[in-house]
Amino acid sequence: MRPMNQQQLTDNIAKVRSRVRESAEKCQRQESDILLLAVSKTRTADDIRRAVDCGLRHFGENYLQEALDKIAQLEDLDLVWHFIGPLQSNKTRPIATHFDWVHSVDRAKIARRLNDQRPEELPPLNICLQVNVSGEDSKSGVSPAELPALVSTIAGLPRLHLRGLMAIPAPSDDIARQHANFSQLRHLLEEVRPMAADADTLSMGMSGDLEAAIAEGATIVRVGTDIFGPRR
Ligand SMILES: *Cc1c(COP(=O)(O)O)cnc(C)c1O
Numbered sequence: 474m475r476p477m478n479q480q481q482l483t484d485n486i487a488k489v490r491s492r493v494r495e496s497a498e499k500c501q502r503q504e505s506d507i508l509l510l511a512v513s514k515t516r517t518a519d520d521i522r523r524a525v526d527c528g529l530r531h532f533g534e535n536y537l538q539e540a541l542d543k544i545a546q547l548e549d550l551d552l553v554w555h556f557i558g559p560l561q562s563n564k565t566r567p568i569a570t571h572f573d574w575v576h577s578v579d580r581a582k583i584a585r586r587l588n589d590q591r592p593e594e595l596p597p598l599n600i601c602l603q604v605n606v607s608g609e610d611s612k613s614g615v616s617p618a619e620l621p622a623l624v625s626t627i628a629g630l631p632r633l634h635l636r637g638l639m640a641i642p643a644p645s646d647d648i649a650r651q652h653a654n655f656s657q658l659r660h661l662l663e664e665v666r667p668m669a670a671d672a673d674t675l676s677m678g679m680s681g682d683l684e685a686a687i688a689e690g691a692t693i694v695r696v697g698t699d700i701f702g703p704r705r
Contacts, residue, residue: 477520486527489699496687512697515704518546533557566590574599576639576676579615581626588630597634601676606654607642624665637674638662651682655689
């Protein structure tokens with residue numbers, strides 16, 4: 474695999490950071506209220522080390538085995554690992570054990586398993602509920618109609634810490650469309666907040682649409698391509 478050049482990576486990260494800063498300024502938000510989550514699926518442990526040298530600390534992974542290998546190789550670093558990929562119920566235990574956050578919880582069965590399997594010596598697992606906001610054909614994500622019931626289930630699980638909502642809207646070049654999907658997620662969070670007092674996270678926005686997401690209140694943007702280059 475072509476190793477990522479350090480200078481290129483440094484430049485890419487600086488560019489993404491300035492997009493985040495400018496988007497925040499435009500809507501009078503603090504840059505420090507927006508976490509840049511580097512999506513490192515398909516990248517090597519060495520790519521991640523270089524990104525850490527550029528100041529990144531939070532990494533998002535989609536594929537369990539690949540992630541576990543990298544987490545083991547990078548144990549010497551103080552990193553925060555986010556699972557953002559599709560969840561299968563037979564694979565929840567390693568996720569509950571090795572990750573700090575899971576963004577893609579979309580059903581009660583998965584939530585209960587993560588709760589039961591979270592090791593006692595670790596703090597509660599940070600959870601975002603993935604919501605299907607654009608009716609995209611992807612089957613993942615709870616529907617907005619079913620969200621309140623799922624929130625109330627999770628509020629009763631002591632080993633999970635419900636932090637907020639996540640969405641992966643269908644990609645669109647239509648800026649108004651991007652805003653509409655992200656604004657829907659923000660409204661859904663407001664709706665369920667009475668049931669989950671400290672749920673204040675909106676995990677939304679990727680390389681192509683982080684500006685719209687920040688304008689609509691994103692607190693975590695998940696960026697892969699514009700940090701590490703095109704995936705192979
Ligand atoms: C791959 C992925 C991203 C990053 O997408 P880019 O377009 O490469 O920035 C963000 N979120 C999720 C859930 C992903 O699977």
